[in-house]
Amino acid sequence: MGVCALLRDKFPAIGMERNFSLSHHTTIGCGGSVACSVSPSDAEEAAALCAFLGKRRISHAFLGVGANTLPQDGEMDAVLVRSDLLKGLVFDGNALFAGAGVTGGALLKFAADHGLGGFEPFAGIPMSVGGACVMNAGVRERHISDVVLRVLAVSGGRIMSFSPASCRFGEKMSVFQEGIFVVGALFRAEHSPKEKILGRTADFLARRAALPKGRSMGCTFVNPEGESAGEIIDRCGLKGLSVGGAHVSRIHANFIINEGGTSADVSRLIEIVKEEVLSKTGILLREEIRRLTLQGT
Numbered sequence: 001m002g003v004c005a006l007l008r009d010k011f012p013a014i015g016m017e018r019n020f021s022l023s024h025h026t027t028i029g030c031g032g033s034v035a036c037s038v039s040p041s042d043a044e045e046a047a048a049l050c051a052f053l054g055k056r057r058i059s060h061a062f063l064g065v066g067a068n069t070l071p072q073d074g075e076m077d078a079v080l081v082r083s084d085l086l087k088g089l090v091f092d093g094n095a096l097f098a099g100a101g102v103t104g105g106a107l108l109k110f111a112a113d114h115g116l117g118g119f120e121p122f123a124g125i126p127m128s129v130g131g132a133c134v135m136n137a138g139v140r141e142r143h144i145s146d147v148v149l150r151v152l153a154v155s156g157g158r159i160m161s162f163s164p165a166s167c168r169f170g171e172k173m174s175v176f177q178e179g180i181f182v183v184g185a186l187f188r189a190e191h192s193p194k195e196k197i198l199g200r201t202a203d204f205l206a207r208r209a210a211l212p213k214g215r216s217m218g219c220t221f222v223n224p225e226g227e228s229a230g231e232i233i234d235r236c237g238l239k240g241l242s243v244g245g246a247h248v249s250r251i252h253a254n255f256i257i258n259e260g261g262t263s264a265d266v267s268r269l270i271e272i273v274k275e276e277v278l279s280k281t282g283i284l285l286r287e288e289i290r291r292l293t294l295q296g297t
């Protein structure tokens with residue numbers, strides 16, 4: 001029995017999409033397909049699913065809105081677990097709970113409608129709440145780690161509540177990068193007038209207007225301590241460098257833009273940039289983007 005049939009048999013009601021296209025579900029717009037994607041609708045279903053995939057040793061990975069993900073080319077006999085049905089948003093008077101599949105835009109709108117400030121710096125970041133917790137997304141002023149009270153996640157097939165310390169947040173990292181599926185997060189909420197929230201949101205959005213357009217994963221590399229990866233790449237003369245359909249943006253050298261290229265093109269370009277930067281400056285750039293690593297067929 002194939003993986004999709006196996007999952008359909010075990011989870012008859014689960015949201016499933018066969019032949020799931022990676023290029024259609026990632027902002028970089030390249031990559032092949034996986035046998036199926038499955039979308040649990042609550043924490044219990046996510047736990048049962050992850051336990052089953054682990055026990056059967058079925059190759060799988062997790063996906064939010066795919067804004068920081070470099071998929072693989074080819075067809076993978078594997079499963080993608082998505083958060084897109086985990087869309088709950090609740091404010092209990094003290095804290096705001098958002099399901100992992102809530103997008104940044106929906107989170108900001110809900111917060112503004114309820115007069116809850118503090119999320120404005122995330123305006124315009126393409127993200128799901130789950131992906132943002134995994135990546136500790138944010139901008140200079142504020143990261144997810146600054147607003148998280150608890151993260152609800154599935155680890156080893158069990159539902160667990162992580163304190164901020166146990167999330168082990170760092171620069172573009174967290175404990176959730178170790179095969180733990182985020183189900184949702186509880187956020188600190190600061191009461192604030194809606195007009196003020198909307199004004200600050202507009203300011204943060206305006207700051208992003210200068211970012212490169214086109215298909216990308218945002219910043220490719222983490223900024224080395226006290227430096228800008230984009231400026232380092234620029235100083236090495238790599239703006240505009242291309243492999244196949246992928247090139248280093250001329251506007252912001254930490255962005256790789258894909259115009260019809262393959263994942264192999266993007267991957268090779270990343271390697272070349274790293275090699276050139278290392279040989280010219282001695283700096284080894286750390287990748288911010290996350291690669292989907294699944295078994296091929």
Ligand SMILES: Cc1cc2nc3c(=O)[nH]c(=O)nc-3n(C[C@H](O)[C@H](O)[C@H](O)COP(=O)(O)OP(=O)(O)OC[C@H]3O[C@@H](n4cnc5c(N)ncnc54)[C@H](O)[C@@H]3O)c2cc1C
Pocket residue numbers: 027061062063064065066067068069083100125126127128129130131132133134135136137138139176180181182183216217218219290291
């Ligand atoms: C144009 C552009 C601008 C950007 N600007 C910024 C910025 O200003 N600041 C910033 O921090 N980032 C930025 N990014 C990167 C990206 O928006 C963030 O990293 C965001 O948090 C990714 O969320 P996502 O849902 O797309 O994650 P995905 O790309 O779907 O996933 C990222 C990683 O998390 C894993 N994952 C996703 N969901 C879950 C889950 N529920 N449980 C466990 N693992 C999961 C995936 O397997 C993958 O390893 C930008 C990207 C783009 C394309």
